[in-house]
Amino acid sequence: METERTEAEIAAQEKLKRIAAELEAIETRLWGVHASLPAPPAEDLQKDDEEEKDVATEVRSVIECVINDWLRSAIRDLQAGAEYRKGQGG
Secondary structure, eight states, rough: OOOOOHHHHHHHHHHHHHHHHHHHHHHHHHHHHHHOOOOOOOHHHHTTSSSSOOHHHHHHHHHHHHIIIHHHHHHHHHHHHHOOOOOOOO
């Protein structure tokens, strides 16, 4: 059974929803930057981490890591917090 949320809790959860939406917009913008850069040549894909990469390849890699390792987790967690209700289990 869900208990009543306070106005402060409701406001905070609404803010979390908006922040998550802003982060989703940032994710879209990052993918746009990613798409604007040329894909690395096949031989660059064979390079190990110790070899120097061109700028486009490095920037694309950084964007992929930030989105996959941080941004998606943050969005998911903020959305979960925005939807949390006491007594819902989990």
